[in-house]
Amino acid sequence: MQPHTKNWTQVTEFVMMGFAGNHEVHLLLFTFFLTIYLFTLVENLAIILVVALDHQLRRPMYFFLTHLSCLEIWYTSVTVPKMLAGFIWVDGGKHISYAGCLSQLFIFTFLGATECFLLAAMAYDRYVAICMPLHYGALVSWGTCIRLAAACWLVGFLTPILPSYLMSQLTFCGPNVIDHFFCDAAPLLALSCSDVTWNETVDFLVSLAVLLDSSVVIVVSYGNIFWTLLHIRSAAERQKAFSTCAAHLTVVSLFYGTLFFMYVRTKVTSSINFNKVVSVFYSIVTPMINPLIYSLRNKEVKGTLCRVFSLKSWKGQ
Template structure:
Protein backbone atom coordinates (compact mmCIF):
# COMPACT_ATOMS: atom_id res chain seq x y z
CA UNK A 1 0.00 0.00 0.00
CA UNK A 2 1.42 3.39 -1.03
CA UNK A 3 2.02 5.93 1.75
CA UNK A 4 -0.06 9.05 1.77
CA UNK A 5 2.70 11.47 2.71
CA UNK A 6 3.58 14.08 0.08
CA UNK A 7 7.09 12.79 -0.60
CA UNK A 8 5.82 9.17 -0.68
CA UNK A 9 8.75 7.74 1.24
CA UNK A 10 9.16 5.85 4.49
CA UNK A 11 12.90 6.48 4.62
CA UNK A 12 14.35 9.70 6.01
CA UNK A 13 18.01 8.66 5.91
CA UNK A 14 20.33 6.48 3.82
CA UNK A 15 23.55 4.73 4.80
CA UNK A 16 26.28 4.67 2.15
CA UNK A 17 28.37 1.49 2.27
CA UNK A 18 31.20 2.99 0.22
CA UNK A 19 34.14 0.60 0.05
CA UNK A 20 33.13 -1.67 2.93
CA UNK A 21 34.91 -4.64 1.33
CA UNK A 22 38.20 -2.77 1.90
CA UNK A 23 37.58 -2.08 5.59
CA UNK A 24 41.00 -3.43 6.64
CA UNK A 25 42.72 -0.88 4.37
CA UNK A 26 40.37 2.03 5.06
CA UNK A 27 43.10 4.32 6.44
CA UNK A 28 45.26 3.73 3.37
CA UNK A 29 42.36 4.54 1.04
CA UNK A 30 41.45 7.55 3.18
CA UNK A 31 44.99 8.91 2.76
CA UNK A 32 44.98 8.12 -0.96
CA UNK A 33 41.64 9.79 -1.73
CA UNK A 34 42.39 12.75 0.56
CA UNK A 35 45.69 13.32 -1.28
CA UNK A 36 43.95 13.13 -4.65
CA UNK A 37 41.25 15.54 -3.50
CA UNK A 38 43.76 18.08 -2.15
CA UNK A 39 45.78 17.81 -5.37
CA UNK A 40 42.62 18.43 -7.40
CA UNK A 41 41.83 21.55 -5.38
CA UNK A 42 45.41 22.86 -5.57
CA UNK A 43 45.84 22.19 -9.30
CA UNK A 44 42.54 23.74 -10.34
CA UNK A 45 42.99 26.74 -8.06
CA UNK A 46 46.43 27.24 -9.60
CA UNK A 47 44.91 27.24 -13.10
CA UNK A 48 42.26 29.79 -12.03
CA UNK A 49 44.88 31.99 -10.37
CA UNK A 50 47.33 31.87 -13.27
CA UNK A 51 44.72 32.63 -15.95
CA UNK A 52 43.36 35.46 -13.83
CA UNK A 53 46.77 37.06 -13.26
CA UNK A 54 48.55 36.50 -16.58
CA UNK A 55 47.53 38.98 -19.27
CA UNK A 56 48.85 36.65 -21.98
CA UNK A 57 46.14 34.11 -21.13
CA UNK A 58 43.24 36.55 -21.42
CA UNK A 59 41.79 34.65 -24.38
CA UNK A 60 38.57 32.66 -24.92
CA UNK A 61 40.34 29.30 -24.69
CA UNK A 62 41.54 30.05 -21.16
CA UNK A 63 38.28 31.72 -20.20
CA UNK A 64 36.60 28.34 -20.73
CA UNK A 65 39.47 26.61 -18.94
CA UNK A 66 38.83 28.62 -15.78
CA UNK A 67 35.17 27.59 -15.91
CA UNK A 68 36.29 23.97 -16.26
CA UNK A 69 38.57 24.32 -13.22
CA UNK A 70 35.76 25.86 -11.13
CA UNK A 71 33.51 23.03 -12.20
CA UNK A 72 36.08 20.35 -11.31
CA UNK A 73 36.48 21.79 -7.81
CA UNK A 74 32.71 21.68 -7.26
CA UNK A 75 32.39 18.27 -8.94
CA UNK A 76 34.79 16.55 -6.57
CA UNK A 77 33.62 18.50 -3.51
CA UNK A 78 30.09 17.15 -3.94
CA UNK A 79 31.17 13.54 -3.32
CA UNK A 80 34.69 13.22 -1.92
CA UNK A 81 34.32 14.87 1.53
CA UNK A 82 31.35 12.64 2.37
CA UNK A 83 33.23 9.59 1.09
CA UNK A 84 36.21 10.49 3.29
CA UNK A 85 33.90 10.82 6.30
CA UNK A 86 32.79 7.26 5.66
CA UNK A 87 36.38 6.02 5.80
CA UNK A 88 37.01 7.62 9.20
CA UNK A 89 34.44 5.47 10.98
CA UNK A 90 33.03 8.41 12.93
CA UNK A 91 29.43 8.15 14.07
CA UNK A 92 27.09 9.16 11.25
CA UNK A 93 29.95 9.45 8.76
CA UNK A 94 28.21 7.15 6.30
CA UNK A 95 24.72 8.56 6.85
CA UNK A 96 23.01 11.03 4.55
CA UNK A 97 19.48 12.39 4.78
CA UNK A 98 16.89 11.68 2.09
CA UNK A 99 16.89 15.34 1.03
CA UNK A 100 20.69 15.47 1.17
CA UNK A 101 20.94 12.37 -1.01
CA UNK A 102 18.66 13.82 -3.71
CA UNK A 103 20.51 17.15 -3.50
CA UNK A 104 23.85 15.42 -3.96
CA UNK A 105 22.51 13.50 -6.97
CA UNK A 106 21.05 16.70 -8.46
CA UNK A 107 24.28 18.70 -8.11
CA UNK A 108 26.47 15.83 -9.33
CA UNK A 109 24.28 15.31 -12.42
CA UNK A 110 24.09 19.05 -13.07
CA UNK A 111 27.88 19.46 -12.96
CA UNK A 112 28.48 16.35 -15.07
CA UNK A 113 26.09 17.57 -17.78
CA UNK A 114 27.56 21.05 -17.61
CA UNK A 115 31.05 19.65 -18.19
CA UNK A 116 29.81 17.90 -21.33
CA UNK A 117 28.51 21.16 -22.78
CA UNK A 118 31.56 23.13 -21.66
CA UNK A 119 33.89 20.68 -23.42
CA UNK A 120 31.72 21.10 -26.53
CA UNK A 121 32.07 24.90 -26.30
CA UNK A 122 35.85 24.51 -25.99
CA UNK A 123 35.87 22.27 -29.08
CA UNK A 124 33.95 24.94 -31.01
CA UNK A 125 36.52 27.53 -29.92
CA UNK A 126 39.37 25.36 -31.27
CA UNK A 127 37.45 24.74 -34.51
CA UNK A 128 37.02 28.46 -35.20
CA UNK A 129 40.63 29.24 -34.21
CA UNK A 130 42.08 26.66 -36.61
CA UNK A 131 39.56 26.51 -39.44
CA UNK A 132 38.49 30.17 -39.59
CA UNK A 133 41.31 32.17 -38.01
CA UNK A 134 40.46 35.40 -39.86
CA UNK A 135 36.93 35.33 -38.43
CA UNK A 136 37.93 34.22 -34.94
CA UNK A 137 37.60 37.65 -33.33
CA UNK A 138 34.08 38.09 -34.68
CA UNK A 139 32.78 34.55 -34.08
CA UNK A 140 34.34 34.03 -30.63
CA UNK A 141 34.06 37.48 -29.09
CA UNK A 142 34.00 37.97 -25.32
CA UNK A 143 30.24 38.43 -25.50
CA UNK A 144 29.91 35.11 -27.31
CA UNK A 145 32.12 33.41 -24.71
CA UNK A 146 29.99 34.72 -21.84
CA UNK A 147 26.79 33.61 -23.58
CA UNK A 148 28.21 30.16 -24.32
CA UNK A 149 29.40 29.71 -20.73
CA UNK A 150 26.05 30.90 -19.35
CA UNK A 151 24.20 28.50 -21.68
CA UNK A 152 26.40 25.61 -20.50
CA UNK A 153 25.61 26.35 -16.84
CA UNK A 154 21.89 26.84 -17.53
CA UNK A 155 21.37 23.72 -19.66
CA UNK A 156 23.47 21.72 -17.21
CA UNK A 157 21.27 22.93 -14.34
CA UNK A 158 18.08 21.99 -16.20
CA UNK A 159 19.32 18.50 -17.14
CA UNK A 160 18.61 16.75 -13.81
CA UNK A 161 15.30 18.51 -13.08
CA UNK A 162 13.01 15.83 -14.54
CA UNK A 163 15.09 12.82 -13.40
CA UNK A 164 15.31 14.13 -9.82
CA UNK A 165 11.60 14.99 -9.79
CA UNK A 166 10.78 11.40 -10.79
CA UNK A 167 13.20 10.10 -8.16
CA UNK A 168 11.51 12.23 -5.49
CA UNK A 169 8.15 10.65 -6.38
CA UNK A 170 9.43 7.11 -5.85
CA UNK A 171 8.81 5.11 -2.70
CA UNK A 172 11.66 3.80 -0.53
CA UNK A 173 10.38 1.36 2.05
CA UNK A 174 13.67 -0.21 3.10
CA UNK A 175 16.41 -1.27 3.27
CA UNK A 176 18.14 2.09 3.29
CA UNK A 177 21.72 0.94 2.57
CA UNK A 178 23.24 2.42 -0.62
CA UNK A 179 25.97 0.19 -2.02
CA UNK A 180 28.05 3.10 -3.32
CA UNK A 181 30.18 5.99 -2.03
CA UNK A 182 27.71 8.67 -3.18
CA UNK A 183 24.04 8.93 -4.08
CA UNK A 184 24.12 7.80 -7.69
CA UNK A 185 20.93 6.91 -9.55
CA UNK A 186 21.70 3.21 -10.03
CA UNK A 187 22.01 2.18 -6.34
CA UNK A 188 19.00 4.34 -5.44
CA UNK A 189 16.85 2.62 -8.05
CA UNK A 190 17.92 -0.72 -6.63
CA UNK A 191 16.44 0.31 -3.25
CA UNK A 192 13.10 1.59 -4.51
CA UNK A 193 9.95 -0.45 -4.06
CA UNK A 194 8.22 1.52 -6.84
CA UNK A 195 8.16 0.66 -10.53
CA UNK A 196 11.48 2.01 -11.83
CA UNK A 197 10.87 1.51 -15.56
CA UNK A 198 9.81 5.13 -16.26
CA UNK A 199 12.75 6.47 -14.22
CA UNK A 200 15.22 4.18 -15.99
CA UNK A 201 13.91 5.20 -19.40
CA UNK A 202 14.03 8.89 -18.51
CA UNK A 203 17.58 8.60 -17.17
CA UNK A 204 18.68 6.76 -20.30
CA UNK A 205 17.10 9.29 -22.69
CA UNK A 206 18.35 12.35 -20.78
CA UNK A 207 21.87 10.93 -20.53
CA UNK A 208 21.85 9.94 -24.18
CA UNK A 209 20.59 13.38 -25.26
CA UNK A 210 23.30 15.20 -23.27
CA UNK A 211 26.09 12.92 -24.46
CA UNK A 212 25.01 12.82 -28.09
CA UNK A 213 24.38 16.58 -28.35
CA UNK A 214 27.71 17.54 -26.81
CA UNK A 215 29.76 14.77 -28.44
CA UNK A 216 28.28 15.60 -31.86
CA UNK A 217 29.52 19.20 -31.54
CA UNK A 218 32.94 17.88 -30.50
CA UNK A 219 33.07 15.28 -33.30
CA UNK A 220 32.02 17.77 -35.98
CA UNK A 221 34.49 20.36 -34.69
CA UNK A 222 37.41 17.95 -34.68
CA UNK A 223 36.34 16.44 -37.99
CA UNK A 224 36.66 19.89 -39.56
CA UNK A 225 39.92 20.50 -37.71
CA UNK A 226 41.43 17.28 -39.07
CA UNK A 227 40.22 18.12 -42.58
CA UNK A 228 41.83 21.56 -42.33
CA UNK A 229 45.09 20.15 -40.96
CA UNK A 230 45.31 17.66 -43.83
CA UNK A 231 45.32 20.58 -46.25
CA UNK A 232 48.15 22.40 -44.48
CA UNK A 233 51.32 21.68 -46.43
CA UNK A 234 53.81 22.53 -43.70
CA UNK A 235 54.33 19.69 -41.22
CA UNK A 236 55.55 22.20 -38.63
CA UNK A 237 52.34 24.24 -38.95
CA UNK A 238 50.24 21.06 -38.67
CA UNK A 239 52.01 20.08 -35.46
CA UNK A 240 51.62 23.57 -34.03
CA UNK A 241 47.90 23.65 -34.86
CA UNK A 242 47.28 20.18 -33.44
CA UNK A 243 49.23 20.95 -30.25
CA UNK A 244 46.60 23.57 -29.36
CA UNK A 245 43.97 20.80 -29.41
CA UNK A 246 45.92 17.93 -27.86
CA UNK A 247 45.15 18.71 -24.21
CA UNK A 248 41.45 19.28 -24.83
CA UNK A 249 41.18 16.12 -26.93
CA UNK A 250 42.85 14.07 -24.18
CA UNK A 251 40.46 15.44 -21.54
CA UNK A 252 37.47 14.75 -23.81
CA UNK A 253 38.61 11.15 -24.40
CA UNK A 254 38.96 10.45 -20.67
CA UNK A 255 35.69 12.09 -19.67
CA UNK A 256 33.43 10.80 -22.43
CA UNK A 257 34.90 7.32 -22.43
CA UNK A 258 33.81 6.68 -18.84
CA UNK A 259 30.48 8.53 -19.13
CA UNK A 260 29.33 6.64 -22.22
CA UNK A 261 30.20 3.41 -20.45
CA UNK A 262 28.51 4.32 -17.16
CA UNK A 263 25.27 6.03 -18.10
CA UNK A 264 24.08 5.04 -21.55
CA UNK A 265 22.94 1.61 -20.45
CA UNK A 266 20.53 -0.09 -18.06
CA UNK A 267 20.94 1.33 -14.58
CA UNK A 268 20.12 -1.56 -12.26
CA UNK A 269 21.54 -4.51 -14.17
CA UNK A 270 25.24 -3.83 -13.60
CA UNK A 271 28.22 -4.85 -11.49
CA UNK A 272 28.14 -2.72 -8.34
CA UNK A 273 31.84 -3.07 -7.50
CA UNK A 274 32.93 -2.36 -11.06
CA UNK A 275 30.65 0.69 -11.12
CA UNK A 276 32.41 2.01 -8.02
CA UNK A 277 35.80 1.70 -9.69
CA UNK A 278 34.61 3.51 -12.82
CA UNK A 279 32.89 6.16 -10.66
CA UNK A 280 36.15 6.79 -8.81
CA UNK A 281 37.85 7.29 -12.15
CA UNK A 282 35.50 9.93 -13.56
CA UNK A 283 34.58 11.66 -10.29
CA UNK A 284 38.03 11.77 -8.62
CA UNK A 285 40.87 10.69 -10.93
CA UNK A 286 39.84 12.63 -14.05
CA UNK A 287 39.35 15.99 -12.26
CA UNK A 288 42.83 15.52 -10.76
CA UNK A 289 44.40 14.69 -14.14
CA UNK A 290 42.74 17.44 -16.20
CA UNK A 291 44.83 20.37 -14.86
CA UNK A 292 48.00 18.28 -15.29
CA UNK A 293 47.04 17.48 -18.88
CA UNK A 294 46.42 21.14 -19.68
CA UNK A 295 49.60 22.32 -17.99
CA UNK A 296 51.86 19.59 -19.40
CA UNK A 297 50.51 19.70 -22.97
CA UNK A 298 50.19 23.47 -23.26
CA UNK A 299 53.34 25.61 -23.48
CA UNK A 300 51.47 28.82 -22.66
CA UNK A 301 50.01 27.39 -19.45
CA UNK A 302 53.38 25.93 -18.45
CA UNK A 303 55.03 29.26 -19.08
CA UNK A 304 52.39 31.14 -17.09
CA UNK A 305 52.68 28.67 -14.20
CA UNK A 306 56.43 29.07 -14.23
CA UNK A 307 56.17 32.86 -14.17
CA UNK A 308 53.51 32.86 -11.44
CA UNK A 309 55.21 30.44 -9.07
CA UNK A 310 58.88 31.09 -9.75
CA UNK A 311 61.11 32.34 -6.98
CA UNK A 312 61.80 35.52 -8.90
CA UNK A 313 58.06 36.27 -9.10
CA UNK A 314 57.70 36.03 -5.35
CA UNK A 315 60.63 38.43 -4.88
CA UNK A 316 59.03 40.88 -7.29
CA UNK A 317 62.01 40.89 -9.62
Protein backbone atom coordinates in the same frame (compact mmCIF):
# COMPACT_ATOMS: atom_id res chain seq x y z
CA MET B 1 3.48 1.59 -8.20
CA GLN B 2 3.09 -1.19 -5.67
CA PRO B 3 0.47 -0.74 -2.93
CA HIS B 4 1.59 0.18 0.55
CA THR B 5 1.42 -2.36 3.36
CA LYS B 6 1.32 -1.83 7.08
CA ASN B 7 4.84 -3.22 7.47
CA TRP B 8 6.42 -0.57 5.24
CA THR B 9 8.23 2.37 6.81
CA GLN B 10 9.20 5.44 4.79
CA VAL B 11 13.00 5.81 4.65
CA THR B 12 14.22 9.15 6.04
CA GLU B 13 17.95 8.56 5.60
CA PHE B 14 20.33 6.36 3.65
CA VAL B 15 23.57 4.60 4.54
CA MET B 16 26.28 4.66 1.88
CA MET B 17 28.21 1.40 1.94
CA GLY B 18 31.19 2.86 0.09
CA PHE B 19 34.13 0.48 -0.25
CA ALA B 20 34.44 -2.81 1.60
CA GLY B 21 37.41 -3.47 3.85
CA ASN B 22 38.67 -3.41 7.41
CA HIS B 23 39.75 -0.38 9.40
CA GLU B 24 43.31 -0.43 8.03
CA VAL B 25 42.07 -0.58 4.43
CA HIS B 26 39.70 2.33 5.09
CA LEU B 27 42.53 4.41 6.55
CA LEU B 28 44.62 3.67 3.46
CA LEU B 29 41.72 4.63 1.17
CA PHE B 30 41.08 7.75 3.24
CA THR B 31 44.70 8.86 2.80
CA PHE B 32 44.65 8.02 -0.91
CA PHE B 33 41.44 9.90 -1.74
CA LEU B 34 42.28 12.82 0.55
CA THR B 35 45.58 13.25 -1.30
CA ILE B 36 43.80 13.17 -4.67
CA TYR B 37 41.16 15.64 -3.46
CA LEU B 38 43.69 18.14 -2.09
CA PHE B 39 45.82 17.78 -5.22
CA THR B 40 42.73 18.44 -7.36
CA LEU B 41 41.89 21.59 -5.41
CA VAL B 42 45.45 22.93 -5.64
CA GLU B 43 45.78 22.17 -9.37
CA ASN B 44 42.51 23.75 -10.40
CA LEU B 45 43.00 26.77 -8.16
CA ALA B 46 46.45 27.19 -9.74
CA ILE B 47 44.88 27.20 -13.21
CA ILE B 48 42.36 29.84 -12.13
CA LEU B 49 45.11 31.94 -10.52
CA VAL B 50 47.41 31.69 -13.52
CA VAL B 51 44.72 32.77 -16.00
CA ALA B 52 43.74 35.65 -13.72
CA LEU B 53 47.34 36.90 -13.31
CA ASP B 54 48.63 36.52 -16.88
CA HIS B 55 47.09 39.00 -19.31
CA GLN B 56 48.34 36.90 -22.25
CA LEU B 57 46.01 34.08 -21.17
CA ARG B 58 42.90 36.22 -21.09
CA ARG B 59 41.56 34.69 -24.25
CA PRO B 60 38.39 32.64 -24.95
CA MET B 61 40.21 29.32 -24.70
CA TYR B 62 41.40 30.06 -21.18
CA PHE B 63 38.11 31.70 -20.23
CA PHE B 64 36.43 28.32 -20.75
CA LEU B 65 39.33 26.56 -19.03
CA THR B 66 38.74 28.70 -15.94
CA HIS B 67 35.07 27.72 -15.91
CA LEU B 68 36.11 24.08 -16.26
CA SER B 69 38.50 24.38 -13.32
CA CYS B 70 35.81 25.96 -11.13
CA LEU B 71 33.45 23.18 -12.10
CA GLU B 72 36.01 20.47 -11.30
CA ILE B 73 36.46 21.87 -7.80
CA TRP B 74 32.72 21.76 -7.10
CA TYR B 75 32.32 18.43 -8.90
CA THR B 76 34.70 16.62 -6.57
CA SER B 77 33.56 18.56 -3.48
CA VAL B 78 30.02 17.23 -3.90
CA THR B 79 31.08 13.63 -3.27
CA VAL B 80 34.61 13.32 -1.87
CA PRO B 81 34.27 15.01 1.57
CA LYS B 82 31.25 12.86 2.42
CA MET B 83 33.06 9.75 1.21
CA LEU B 84 36.10 10.65 3.34
CA ALA B 85 33.88 11.08 6.39
CA GLY B 86 32.51 7.60 5.76
CA PHE B 87 35.98 6.08 5.94
CA ILE B 88 36.61 7.39 9.45
CA TRP B 89 33.00 7.49 10.71
CA VAL B 90 33.02 11.20 11.55
CA ASP B 91 29.53 12.32 12.67
CA GLY B 92 28.02 9.16 11.25
CA GLY B 93 29.83 9.78 8.01
CA LYS B 94 28.13 6.97 6.14
CA HIS B 95 24.65 8.33 6.87
CA ILE B 96 22.96 10.89 4.64
CA SER B 97 19.44 12.26 4.91
CA TYR B 98 16.83 11.63 2.24
CA ALA B 99 16.86 15.31 1.23
CA GLY B 100 20.66 15.41 1.34
CA CYS B 101 20.90 12.36 -0.91
CA LEU B 102 18.55 13.81 -3.53
CA SER B 103 20.39 17.15 -3.35
CA GLN B 104 23.73 15.43 -3.89
CA LEU B 105 22.32 13.56 -6.88
CA PHE B 106 20.89 16.78 -8.35
CA ILE B 107 24.10 18.81 -7.95
CA PHE B 108 26.33 16.00 -9.19
CA THR B 109 24.19 15.52 -12.32
CA PHE B 110 24.00 19.29 -12.87
CA LEU B 111 27.78 19.67 -12.76
CA GLY B 112 28.39 16.58 -14.90
CA ALA B 113 26.03 17.84 -17.62
CA THR B 114 27.57 21.31 -17.46
CA GLU B 115 31.04 19.83 -17.99
CA CYS B 116 29.80 18.05 -21.12
CA PHE B 117 28.53 21.32 -22.58
CA LEU B 118 31.65 23.25 -21.55
CA LEU B 119 33.85 20.71 -23.32
CA ALA B 120 31.64 21.13 -26.40
CA ALA B 121 32.02 24.93 -26.22
CA MET B 122 35.79 24.54 -25.98
CA ALA B 123 35.75 22.28 -29.05
CA TYR B 124 33.82 24.96 -30.97
CA ASP B 125 36.39 27.56 -29.90
CA ARG B 126 39.23 25.39 -31.27
CA TYR B 127 37.29 24.77 -34.48
CA VAL B 128 36.87 28.48 -35.20
CA ALA B 129 40.48 29.25 -34.21
CA ILE B 130 41.94 26.67 -36.62
CA CYS B 131 39.40 26.49 -39.44
CA MET B 132 38.33 30.15 -39.59
CA PRO B 133 41.16 32.17 -38.03
CA LEU B 134 40.33 35.37 -39.92
CA HIS B 135 36.79 35.37 -38.45
CA TYR B 136 37.81 34.26 -34.96
CA GLY B 137 37.44 37.68 -33.35
CA ALA B 138 33.94 38.11 -34.71
CA LEU B 139 32.65 34.57 -34.08
CA VAL B 140 34.22 34.07 -30.64
CA SER B 141 33.95 37.52 -29.09
CA TRP B 142 33.86 38.02 -25.34
CA GLY B 143 30.11 38.50 -25.54
CA THR B 144 29.79 35.17 -27.34
CA CYS B 145 32.00 33.45 -24.75
CA ILE B 146 29.92 34.78 -21.87
CA ARG B 147 26.68 33.70 -23.54
CA LEU B 148 28.08 30.24 -24.33
CA ALA B 149 29.32 29.75 -20.77
CA ALA B 150 26.00 30.96 -19.33
CA ALA B 151 24.12 28.59 -21.64
CA CYS B 152 26.32 25.67 -20.52
CA TRP B 153 25.58 26.34 -16.86
CA LEU B 154 21.87 26.95 -17.48
CA VAL B 155 21.27 23.85 -19.58
CA GLY B 156 23.36 21.83 -17.13
CA PHE B 157 21.16 23.07 -14.28
CA LEU B 158 17.96 22.21 -16.16
CA THR B 159 19.17 18.69 -17.04
CA PRO B 160 18.50 16.95 -13.69
CA ILE B 161 15.20 18.70 -12.87
CA LEU B 162 12.84 16.09 -14.35
CA PRO B 163 14.87 13.02 -13.25
CA SER B 164 15.23 14.45 -9.73
CA TYR B 165 11.52 15.27 -9.52
CA LEU B 166 10.59 11.73 -10.58
CA MET B 167 13.09 10.35 -8.06
CA SER B 168 11.47 12.41 -5.29
CA GLN B 169 8.09 10.82 -6.10
CA LEU B 170 9.35 7.29 -5.45
CA THR B 171 8.72 5.41 -2.24
CA PHE B 172 11.70 4.10 -0.28
CA CYS B 173 10.56 1.66 2.37
CA GLY B 174 13.74 -0.24 3.13
CA PRO B 175 16.44 -1.40 2.98
CA ASN B 176 18.23 1.95 3.00
CA VAL B 177 21.82 0.87 2.27
CA ILE B 178 23.22 2.39 -0.96
CA ASP B 179 25.90 0.15 -2.41
CA HIS B 180 27.96 3.10 -3.64
CA PHE B 181 30.12 5.94 -2.29
CA PHE B 182 27.65 8.67 -3.32
CA CYS B 183 23.97 9.01 -4.18
CA ASP B 184 23.91 7.99 -7.80
CA ALA B 185 20.68 7.29 -9.68
CA ALA B 186 21.11 3.55 -10.38
CA PRO B 187 21.76 2.38 -6.77
CA LEU B 188 18.95 4.64 -5.52
CA LEU B 189 16.46 3.21 -8.00
CA ALA B 190 17.49 -0.29 -6.90
CA LEU B 191 16.30 0.55 -3.36
CA SER B 192 12.87 1.89 -4.30
CA CYS B 193 9.77 -0.19 -3.65
CA SER B 194 7.93 1.70 -6.43
CA ASP B 195 7.83 0.91 -10.13
CA VAL B 196 10.97 2.58 -11.49
CA THR B 197 10.49 1.79 -15.19
CA TRP B 198 9.58 5.37 -16.07
CA ASN B 199 12.49 6.71 -14.01
CA GLU B 200 14.98 4.44 -15.75
CA THR B 201 13.64 5.45 -19.15
CA VAL B 202 13.83 9.17 -18.39
CA ASP B 203 17.32 8.85 -16.88
CA PHE B 204 18.53 6.98 -19.95
CA LEU B 205 17.00 9.45 -22.41
CA VAL B 206 18.28 12.52 -20.53
CA SER B 207 21.79 11.06 -20.23
CA LEU B 208 21.74 10.07 -23.89
CA ALA B 209 20.53 13.53 -24.96
CA VAL B 210 23.26 15.33 -22.99
CA LEU B 211 26.04 13.04 -24.20
CA LEU B 212 24.90 12.94 -27.82
CA ASP B 213 24.21 16.67 -28.15
CA SER B 214 27.56 17.66 -26.69
CA SER B 215 29.54 14.88 -28.39
CA VAL B 216 28.06 15.73 -31.81
CA VAL B 217 29.40 19.29 -31.44
CA ILE B 218 32.80 17.90 -30.44
CA VAL B 219 32.94 15.31 -33.23
CA VAL B 220 31.85 17.78 -35.93
CA SER B 221 34.32 20.38 -34.64
CA TYR B 222 37.26 17.98 -34.61
CA GLY B 223 36.22 16.45 -37.92
CA ASN B 224 36.55 19.88 -39.51
CA ILE B 225 39.78 20.54 -37.61
CA PHE B 226 41.40 17.32 -38.88
CA TRP B 227 40.22 18.05 -42.42
CA THR B 228 41.79 21.50 -42.21
CA LEU B 229 45.03 20.09 -40.80
CA LEU B 230 45.30 17.67 -43.70
CA HIS B 231 45.37 20.63 -46.08
CA ILE B 232 48.12 22.48 -44.22
CA ARG B 233 51.31 21.86 -46.19
CA SER B 234 53.80 22.88 -43.53
CA ALA B 235 54.41 20.09 -41.02
CA ALA B 236 55.50 22.64 -38.42
CA GLU B 237 52.30 24.66 -38.79
CA ARG B 238 50.22 21.49 -38.72
CA GLN B 239 51.93 20.36 -35.52
CA LYS B 240 51.46 23.79 -33.94
CA ALA B 241 47.76 23.83 -34.79
CA PHE B 242 47.20 20.31 -33.47
CA SER B 243 49.09 21.01 -30.23
CA THR B 244 46.43 23.58 -29.28
CA CYS B 245 43.82 20.79 -29.44
CA ALA B 246 45.76 17.87 -27.95
CA ALA B 247 45.02 18.64 -24.30
CA HIS B 248 41.31 19.22 -24.86
CA LEU B 249 40.98 16.11 -27.01
CA THR B 250 42.68 13.99 -24.34
CA VAL B 251 40.35 15.34 -21.61
CA VAL B 252 37.30 14.70 -23.80
CA SER B 253 38.38 11.12 -24.51
CA LEU B 254 38.85 10.33 -20.82
CA PHE B 255 35.65 11.99 -19.64
CA TYR B 256 33.28 10.79 -22.36
CA GLY B 257 34.70 7.28 -22.44
CA THR B 258 33.77 6.59 -18.84
CA LEU B 259 30.44 8.45 -19.01
CA PHE B 260 29.23 6.50 -22.03
CA PHE B 261 30.17 3.30 -20.24
CA MET B 262 28.35 4.22 -17.03
CA TYR B 263 25.17 5.92 -18.21
CA VAL B 264 24.48 4.76 -21.76
CA ARG B 265 24.84 1.02 -21.88
CA THR B 266 22.59 -1.98 -22.17
CA LYS B 267 21.30 -3.66 -19.04
CA VAL B 268 23.75 -6.45 -18.43
CA THR B 269 24.79 -8.05 -15.19
CA SER B 270 27.94 -6.26 -14.13
CA SER B 271 30.07 -6.08 -11.03
CA ILE B 272 28.96 -3.40 -8.59
CA ASN B 273 32.54 -2.97 -7.43
CA PHE B 274 33.68 -2.50 -11.04
CA ASN B 275 31.04 0.23 -11.48
CA LYS B 276 32.39 1.92 -8.35
CA VAL B 277 35.89 1.90 -9.81
CA VAL B 278 34.64 3.47 -13.03
CA SER B 279 32.73 6.08 -10.98
CA VAL B 280 35.90 6.86 -9.04
CA PHE B 281 37.73 7.41 -12.31
CA TYR B 282 35.34 9.95 -13.85
CA SER B 283 34.24 11.69 -10.64
CA ILE B 284 37.53 11.84 -8.69
CA VAL B 285 40.56 10.85 -10.77
CA THR B 286 39.68 12.69 -14.00
CA PRO B 287 39.27 16.11 -12.27
CA MET B 288 42.78 15.60 -10.88
CA ILE B 289 44.24 14.57 -14.25
CA ASN B 290 42.64 17.33 -16.32
CA PRO B 291 44.74 20.25 -14.97
CA LEU B 292 47.89 18.15 -15.44
CA ILE B 293 46.97 17.48 -19.05
CA TYR B 294 46.29 21.15 -19.76
CA SER B 295 49.46 22.32 -18.03
CA LEU B 296 51.75 19.67 -19.53
CA ARG B 297 50.38 19.73 -23.08
CA ASN B 298 49.90 23.49 -23.33
CA LYS B 299 53.12 25.48 -23.59
CA GLU B 300 51.45 28.78 -22.66
CA VAL B 301 49.91 27.42 -19.46
CA LYS B 302 53.10 25.55 -18.56
CA GLY B 303 55.24 28.64 -19.16
CA THR B 304 52.97 30.87 -17.10
CA LEU B 305 52.84 28.35 -14.27
CA CYS B 306 56.64 28.30 -14.20
CA ARG B 307 56.80 32.09 -14.11
CA VAL B 308 54.11 32.56 -11.47
CA PHE B 309 55.35 29.87 -9.11
CA SER B 310 59.07 30.23 -9.70
CA LEU B 311 61.41 31.22 -6.91
CA LYS B 312 62.12 34.54 -8.62
CA SER B 313 58.44 35.42 -8.58
CA TRP B 314 58.17 34.82 -4.87
CA LYS B 315 61.26 36.90 -4.26
CA GLY B 316 59.78 39.75 -6.27
CA GLN B 317 62.65 39.76 -8.75
